[in-house]
Amino acid sequence: MAEVEYRAATRAYPSTPPVRAVDSLDLEIGDGEFLVLVGPSGSGKSTALRMLAGLEDVDEGGISIGSADVTGTPPKARDIAMVFQSYALYPHMTVGENMGFALKLRKTPKDVIRRKVAEAADMLDLREFLDRKPRALSGGQRQRVAMGRAIVRDPSVFLMDEPLSNLDAKLRVETRANIAALQRKLGTTTIYVTHDQVEAMTMGDRVAVLDGGVLQQVAAPRELYDNPANSFVAGFIGSPAMNLETVPSRGDSVLLGGHRVELPRAAQAAAEGLDEVMFGVRPEALRPVPAEEEGIRMDVELVEELGADALVIGSVDVSGAAKRFTVRTDGRGVPGAGETLNLVLRDHEEVHLFHPSTGQRLVA
Amino acid sequence: MREPRWFQWVRGVGLCLLTLFTVIPLYVMVTTSVKPLSDVQDTFQWLPSALTLEPYVDMWSTVRLADYFVNSAVVSLGAAAFSVLIALFAAYAISRYRFRGRDAFRFTVLSTQMFPGILFLLPLYLIYATVGQATGIVLQGSHIGLIITYLTFSLPFSIWMLVSYFDSIPVDLDEAAYIDGAGPVQTLWRVVIPAAKPGIAAVSIYAFMTAWGETLFASIMTDSDSTTLAIGLRDYSTQSTVYWNEVMSASLVVSIPVVLGFLALQRYLVQGLTAGAVK
Numbered sequence: 231m232a233e234v235e236y237r238a239a240t241r242a243y244p245s246t247p248p249v250r251a252v253d254s255l256d257l258e259i260g261d262g263e264f265l266v267l268v269g270p271s272g273s274g275k276s277t278a279l280r281m282l283a284g285l286e287d288v289d290e291g292g293i294s295i296g297s298a299d300v301t302g303t304p305p306k307a308r309d310i311a312m313v314f315q316s317y318a319l320y321p322h323m324t325v326g327e328n329m330g331f332a333l334k335l336r337k338t339p340k341d342v343i344r345r346k347v348a349e350a351a352d353m354l355d356l357r358e359f360l361d362r363k364p365r366a367l368s369g370g371q372r373q374r375v376a377m378g379r380a381i382v383r384d385p386s387v388f389l390m391d392e393p394l395s396n397l398d399a400k401l402r403v404e405t406r407a408n409i410a411a412l413q414r415k416l417g418t419t420t421i422y423v424t425h426d427q428v429e430a431m432t433m434g435d436r437v438a439v440l441d442g443g444v445l446q447q448v449a450a451p452r453e454l455y456d457n458p459a460n461s462f463v464a465g466f467i468g469s470p471a472m473n474l475e476t477v478p479s480r481g482d483s484v485l486l487g488g489h490r491v492e493l494p495r496a497a498q499a500a501a502e503g504l505d506e507v508m509f510g511v512r513p514e515a516l517r518p519v520p521a522e523e524e525g526i527r528m529d530v531e532l533v534e535e536l537g538a539d540a541l542v543i544g545s546v547d548v549s550g551a552a553k554r555f556t557v558r559t560d561g562r563g564v565p566g567a568g569e570t571l572n573l574v575l576r577d578h579e580e581v582h583l584f585h586p587s588t589g590q591r592l593v594a
Numbered sequence: 595m596r597e598p599r600w601f602q603w604v605r606g607v608g609l610c611l612l613t614l615f616t617v618i619p620l621y622v623m624v625t626t627s628v629k630p631l632s633d634v635q636d637t638f639q640w641l642p643s644a645l646t647l648e649p650y651v652d653m654w655s656t657v658r659l660a661d662y663f664v665n666s667a668v669v670s671l672g673a674a675a676f677s678v679l680i681a682l683f684a685a686y687a688i689s690r691y692r693f694r695g696r697d698a699f700r701f702t703v704l705s706t707q708m709f710p711g712i713l714f715l716l717p718l719y720l721i722y723a724t725v726g727q728a729t730g731i732v733l734q735g736s737h738i739g740l741i742i743t744y745l746t747f748s749l750p751f752s753i754w755m756l757v758s759y760f761d762s763i764p765v766d767l768d769e770a771a772y773i774d775g776a777g778p779v780q781t782l783w784r785v786v787i788p789a790a791k792p793g794i795a796a797v798s799i800y801a802f803m804t805a806w807g808e809t810l811f812a813s814i815m816t817d818s819d820s821t822t823l824a825i826g827l828r829d830y831s832t833q834s835t836v837y838w839n840e841v842m843s844a845s846l847v848v849s850i851p852v853v854l855g856f857l858a859l860q861r862y863l864v865q866g867l868t869a870g871a872v873k
Contacts, residue, residue, distance in 0.1 A: 285769050306775040318766035322788040332774035379774075 232296035232309075232386040232419055234259040234282065239301075240290035241277050241443075251277040253443040254291065262417045264410070265448075266434030268424055270466070274443035275423045276391055282421065283389050284308050295387060311380035312389040315396065317372050319364040319379075326351075326360040329378045350378045353412070370401050377409070381416070388413070388420040394429065406433060427467050431455070439463050461589035464510050464582055470541060473555045474510040475548045476586050484509050487526035487546040491575065497583050500592035507592065510582035511575065513541065514558040518571045525572030528555055530565050540564045544571065627843035634838035649843040653830075656840055662826035667851075668737050669822060670805040673744035677752045677801035678794060680745075685756030686782055690768065700757075703750045711747060711810055718743060719814060735817035743811050748801040755800070759793030760786065795862030799855060806852055823848050 236257040242248040252274040259265045267275040280286035282293055284305035292301040300308050311332070319328050327334075329350060330343040338346075351357045354374040364372055373393060380388055393409070394402045410433045413420050424430055430437045431451040438448040439462070447459040458464035464472050475486075482498050483490045484507060491509075493501060501507050519525050528544040531554075539561045545552040557573060565571055575581065583592040626634060627649055629642040653659055687693070688700060722733040733739030763786060771781040787794065809824045816822060827844060830837040 283769075283773060285772065304777075305769075305772040306777070310773060312770070312773045314766045314770060316764060316766045318764065318770035320767065320770070320785055320789070322791070331771075335775040335780065379770075383774075 233261045233263075234387060234419060234421065235294045236278070236282075236291070237293070238291035239278070239281060239288050239293050241274075241281055241286055242289045250443050252281065255445055257438060257445060257448060259419060259421060262419055264413050264420045264422065264433060264435045266422045266424060266430040266437045267440060268427055268430035268437055268466075269440035269446075271425060272442075273440040275425075275440050277443075278440065279389050279391055279421060279423045282387070283310055283312050309386045310389055311383040311385040311387075312391065313376045313380050313393040315392040317364075317376040317393075317396075319372060319375055321364055324361050324363055325356060325367070325375050325378075328364065328375055329382045332379070332383045346382050346384075347378075350381045353381065354378050369397055370405065373397060373405060377412070381412075386419065388418050390420065390422045392424055393422075394424075395426075409433070428469060431467070437467075439466060441466075457591070458510075458582065459591055461508050461510070461584040464584065468512060470513050470556045470558075472510045472512050472582065473516075474508060474582075474584075475546075475553050476506050477509045477548055479504055479507045486548060487528060487573070489524060489526045489572075491526065491581070492578060493583070494579050494581065494593070497581070497593045501583060504586065506586050508584035508586050508589065510584065511580065513556040515576050515580040516555075516557045516573045517576045518542075518557065518559060518565070519574050521570075521572060523572060523574070525574045528557070528571045528573055530567050530569045530571060532567060533564050535561065535564065537561055542571065623842045623845060626839055627846055629839045631835075631837065631839060635835065649837075649839040650847070653837075653840040653844045653847075656837055657826055657829035657844075658821075659823075659826065659844055662821050662823045663848075665737070665816075665820050666806060666823040666848075669740045669744065669820075670802050672737065672741040673748060673805040674798045674802040676741065676745055677748045678798050680749060681752035681756050681797060682782075682787065682794070684753045685760055686786065688753070688757050689760035690765065703753050706747070706750045714746065715811065715814060718746070718811075722815070734815060735820055737820055740812065740815050740820065740822070741805075743815055744801075744805040744808065748804045752797040752801055755797050756790070756793055759790050759796075763789050792862040795859040799859050802855065803852055 236255045238254045240254055241252040242250045269275045277286055281288050288301050326347050329347045333343045351360055356374055394405055436450055437454055439446040441462050447463045454467050465474050477484045477486050479501050481502055483492045528546050530542055530544040532543045534541040540559050542557045542559055546555045625642055628645050630644055630646050633643050722739055726732055767785055768781050771785040807824055812822045812825045830841045
């Protein structure tokens with residue numbers, strides 16, 4: 231077990247101009263922490279993980295694991311284990327041989343290997359499959375073998391590169407919980423890459439959001455959800471996504487759907503002097519009110535009933551253009567398509583304001 | 595949709611003709627090999643007048659068939675072994691590493707396949723003669739000389755075949771091995787090569803068969819001590835007689851190793867040739 235540190239770590243692919251797949255990444259991961267790297271495709275999250283694994287060069291800056299600077303050392307000298315998206319099981323070896331391969335390379339005595347493989351197999355319900363080849367396993371079983379191969383090593387850091395993306399939806403949810411539980415039990419520092427923000431929110435002690443190779447924000451899931459540092463994080467974290475539009479501002483209020491939405495006092499100072507602001511409100515922070523009360527007018531286009539609640543999707547007038555908004559409402563008594571809703575904020579503190587050009591959060 | 599009746603007929607007749615075309619030479623070969631010598635000296639007869647196994651006994655004494663057998667085995671196995679060994683490392687490098695001149699090298703390797711073998715005959719002969727004069731190493735007429743000759747054309751194709759096979763093995767496997775603690779050579783040896791067995795089998799059969807049946811270079815590059823089977827079969831034709839029955843029995847026996855090898859490895863060969871076609 232060990233802490234991990236990225237110090238202005240950069241990966242630049244040669245081209246003109248060089249593509250900075252990971253750009254000056256500064257990140258500290260605590261001993262035993264479960265950190266999730268999340269971002270859209272091309273955000274550099276996998277590259278950042280591969281840099282830590284030693285599979286990708288570090289062109290500037292450095293990386294350390296524990297107290298050792300590992301920048302430039304080969305993967306085998308880093309004491310890490312990795313679970314690949316494709317699982318990368320050795321096709322010619324049995325499940326048991328796959329899991330024991332790393333120990334065999336380290337010339338561990340055979341009986342020790344057998345014991346450790348058996349322990350890991352018990353933990354992952356793989357006992358009966360130890361003599362099978364990977365091709366005779368289901369997707370979920372293969373995934374567990376890949377996990378087992380990492381556990382047997384007893385490494386100081388686990389690296390996981392989208393380990394659930396090849397599983398079907400139900401198995402993914404199940405395995406998600408299993409991995410999180412296993413990590414708590416083993417207490418091994420884990421870096422987990424995913425593009426799925428639900429995985430990120432549910433699994434990580436902290437979540438690091440990347441975009442375009444640049445770290446946007448790193449925080450606990452709740453903090454990320456409540457206080458996104460910029461408009462990218464605000465739009466990326468949360469499902470359905472936050473309603474986020476640039477709207478005209480008067481300093482103390484903004485104009486949205488024919489309605490003046492008063493800004494919280496703290497925000498008023500920050501929005502001072504701006505003609506417009508980027509205004510964000512989560513779908514569950516809006517509430518429909520009876521037609522006679524004043525509110526943000528939304529023309530309902532589509533209703534997605536989820537059972538306990540429903541998502542009402544419609545268009546709202548923003549400076550003369552129709553913009554799509556989503557509202558989460560109670561599952562009973564939902565409006566129909568074509569109706570017009572008046573919306574108000576559940577709590578007028580629950581708005582997010584960002585600078586219209588930089589996208590940075592306006593209120594701390 | 596059902597096929598029309600006339601199409602079924604045309605297909606049936608076509609396939610029968612094709613089968614006859616392949617089977618008749620085999621029939622002639624097998625029947626001739628059990629005919630007495632008198633049957634094969636005049637006009638061709640479809641049926642033997644008597645059956646005899648004598649050609650299978652006599653063929654070993656009429657010419658030095660056993661010696662030729664050994665020569666062919668040494669040269670073919672040598673060519674196959676070196677082909678596989680060299681191609682493994684070359685193909686792995688091309689498949690996994692990005693280095694300056696990689697594409698040029700790939701193309702050069704491929705381009706050697708575009709020239710007819712006879713173009714290389716004279717230059718190779720001259721090189722062997724010059725090397726022999728300068729260093730005293732006898733290449734012309736020796737086993738090693740013939741092995742090198744065969745490598746010049748089996749190696750490029752072997753490299754190409756293995757490159758495409760290695761390309762079909764995900765790089766994730768190599769990376770998983772690195773992380774498990776293997777170095778580049780261990781990764782190649784313990785992970786990539788076992789996963790590439792079908793490709794390697796295909797390459798070794800190819801290299802072996804090319805060498806086993808080759809006549810052009812063997813007819814020039816061998817002397818009486820290093821004559822291979824394909825050339826040695828000509829010895830059954832003497833000034834007075836052609837021992838056709840022994841030619842055929844010897845030809846059958848000569849084919850056996852290739853057929854056996856093919857059968858043993860055919861499972862891999864089919865996989866090897868179709869690798870990469872599907873995921």
